Amino acid sequence: MKIGVIGSGAMGSGIAQVAAQAGHDVLVFDQNAAALVRARHSLKSTLAKLTDKGKISTEESERIFACVTFHESLDALVPCALVIEAIVENLDVKKSVFKALEQLVSDTCILATNTSSLSVTAIASACSNPSRFLGIHFFNPAPLMPLVEIIPALQTDNQLTEHCAELIRSWGKVPVICKDTPGFIVNRVARPFYSEALRILDEGIADMATIDQAMRNLGFRMGPFELMDMIGHDVNYTVTESVFSAMYFDPRFRPSITQKKLVEAGWLGRKAGRGFYSYAEGISVPQPSADEALLRSIGSRVLAMLINEAYDTVYYGIASAESVDLAMTKGVNYPKGLIAWGRELGIEHVRKSLLELYNKYNEDRYRLSPGL
Ligand SMILES: NC(=O)c1ccc[n+]([C@@H]2O[C@H](COP(=O)([O-])OP(=O)(O)OC[C@H]3O[C@@H](n4cnc5c(N)ncnc54)[C@H](O)[C@@H]3O)[C@@H](O)[C@H]2O)c1
Numbered sequence: 105m106k107i108g109v110i111g112s113g114a115m116g117s118g119i120a121q122v123a124a125q126a127g128h129d130v131l132v133f134d135q136n137a138a139a140l141v142r143a144r145h146s147l148k149s150t151l152a153k154l155t156d157k158g159k160i161s162t163e164e165s166e167r168i169f170a171c172v173t174f175h176e177s178l179d180a181l182v183p184c185a186l187v188i189e190a191i192v193e194n195l196d197v198k199k200s201v202f203k204a205l206e207q208l209v210s211d212t213c214i215l216a217t218n219t220s221s222l223s224v225t226a227i228a229s230a231c232s233n234p235s236r237f238l239g240i241h242f243f244n245p246a247p248l249m250p251l252v253e254i255i256p257a258l259q260t261d262n263q264l265t266e267h268c269a270e271l272i273r274s275w276g277k278v279p280v281i282c283k284d285t286p287g288f289i290v291n292r293v294a295r296p297f298y299s300e301a302l303r304i305l306d307e308g309i310a311d312m313a314t315i316d317q318a319m320r321n322l323g324f325r326m327g328p329f330e331l332m333d334m335i336g337h338d339v340n341y342t343v344t345e346s347v348f349s350a351m352y353f354d355p356r357f358r359p360s361i362t363q364k365k366l367v368e369a370g371w372l373g374r375k376a377g378r379g380f381y382s383y384a385e386g387i388s389v390p391q392p393s394a395d396e397a398l399l400r401s402i403g404s405r406v407l408a409m410l411i412n413e414a415y416d417t418v419y420y421g422i423a424s425a426e427s428v429d430l431a432m433t434k435g436v437n438y439p440k441g442l443i444a445w446g447r448e449l450g451i452e453h454v455r456k457s458l459l460e461l462y463n464k465y466n467e468d469r470y471r472l473s474p475g476l
Contacts, residue, residue, distance in 0.1 A: 106131060108184035108209075110201060111191035112143035112174065115218055118246030119188055121147055124171040125247070126275040131184060133175045140174040147172060150247070182208050186271070188240055190218040198222065199230035206231050214264065216240040220291060221346045224284045225257040234259035238268060241288060242277075243435045250278040251435030253288045278434045280427035286350030289423050289431040291343055293442065295357055296409035298340060301328035302360035310393065310402055312380050317392035318402035323439030328406075333379035337366045355469040356413070407445070408457035412473050414442035419475030451476060 107123040109116045112134040120130045120143070134140045151165040160168070173180075178201075181187055187205060189198060202215060209215075215237045217227050228234035239255030252272045256265040269279040282289045301315045310318070316327020332340050341363050348357040366372070366379060373379030381389070393399070414432070418425045429441020446454050455476055462470040 105185045106183050108133065108181035108187035110134070110178070110181070110187060110189040110205070112136075112139045113190065114244060115242060115246060116188075116190035117143040117146055118244070119190060119218065119242055120172050121150065121168070121247050122242070122275055122277070124168045128171065130172045131175060131180055132172060133178055133181055135176075137176055140176065144172075144174050178204060179208060181205065182210075184209060184213055186214040186216065186268075188216045188218055193219060193221060195222050195226060198227050202227060202230045202237070206233070212236075214238075214268065216268070218242055221287070221343060221350075223350075224255045225259065228257035228259050235261040236264060238264060239284065239288070240268060240272065243290070249435060250276075251290070251431055252277045252279045253290065253431065253435075254279050254281045255284050255288055256281070257284055278430055280423060280431050282423040282427060282431075283421065285420075285422050287343070287347040289417060289428055290435045292347060292422075293410065293413045293417055293428060293432060294436055295344065295347060296406060296413055297324075298328050298332055298363075299344065299356075299358065299360065300406045300409045302362055304402055304405065305329075306360060306362055310398060311390065313390040314392040314395075314398065315402055315406075318399040319406060321399055322403045322407060325437055325439075329380040332363070333373035333381055333383075336373045336375055337363055337379055338372050341367050355467060356409075356471075358469070404457055405461065407449075408454050408461070409470075411442050411446040411449075411454050412458055412476060415446060415475030416473035418443065419473055446476075 105128055107128045107130045109120045109130060109132045112132050116132065120132050124130045132143060148169060151169055154160045155162055155165045187209065189201060191197065191201060198217060198219065205215065215231060217224060217239050218241055219227065219239060220241065224239035228237040231237050234257060237257055238260045241253040241255060243249035243251050254265060254269045254272065265281060269281060272279040280289060286292060304310055304315055305312055312329040316329050319327045341359060344359040348359055351357050370376060371378045374383055377383045414428050417423060417428055425443040429443050432438040433441055455472060458470055458472050
């Protein structure tokens, strides 16, 4: 089965590698010739590193490299049975690419988008046969992150969803099926990790080093501020804003002015040498407070908001409890699934934490999910 990939940037090149490692011939198209050259070099050096580490043999590396071909014309994708698009995150551009692609490929070719934040249903509407269209959402870096969200559009054929989930499983990935809703699973459920941390900072309850420590104490690999600095505030803020407006301005998803200011200043995080933290040489790292009660209360507040969002996602049938837990552990390395974590803490305890916040602030943001 030949797989087409449109876009050879960060995601497209990773997806191409995954499909080639699974034994497919992969045809990559990008409108930018320089991006294709970069992707080819990067595949070669990634495979060389895997060979050096003994993860794959030299023959395997050569086989995988030979499976991937790079093309400057969309016409090259004609023989593909599945095409995954990973181009710029722009609805009109994606729609026009699928319109053109549909004229070229066979009637049975499956069409998929790797969009993070756009409506899969809206992109599907550009196709004359949208029943063969769906979202196949990989996480960055695609070769390393096991999770793949499978998102049927409103128009998608039910059987196709299952078929694609099986295919992605055969690639060694962990597929989870979710409804086409803003942020899908991960980018919705993870919002409070950032937004509640920012809220605590904005209220002056604790500084960022203390909030980061509180979350690391719970087993998260990184605290919210160090993680936002790593993701980049331009990317993280855009996702927050897009989920907020797509959720009709539900206050639970409200972005933070503090983060917006970082974007405006160009303090985009690690890549800019400065975000919440400074990455300049010789700058000492701010130390967290040693106040155990404060650390526990911050951790419990952010965790309660995360659990609330996870239960809401299940309550509204966006994904099953099992999928939500798989998504957060396999897509963003959470130490535990949030549904399981809620049960472990005791639902009554989580409910009580949220009700305390609701009574304190009188804000809809802290309302209990009916799922709790
Ligand atoms: N970067 C992430 O962490 C991440 C994670 C999951 C999903 N996504 C989604 O994947 C998609 C790609 O993201 P990325 O980070 O790989 O972007 P990127 O900027 O690294 O790469 C995009 C590539 O698409 C090419 N391109 C743009 N318009 C094109 C067109 N009309 N036809 C052909 N090629 C075109 C560009 O030349 C570029 O090489 C986006 O929809 C994004 O939302 C990104």
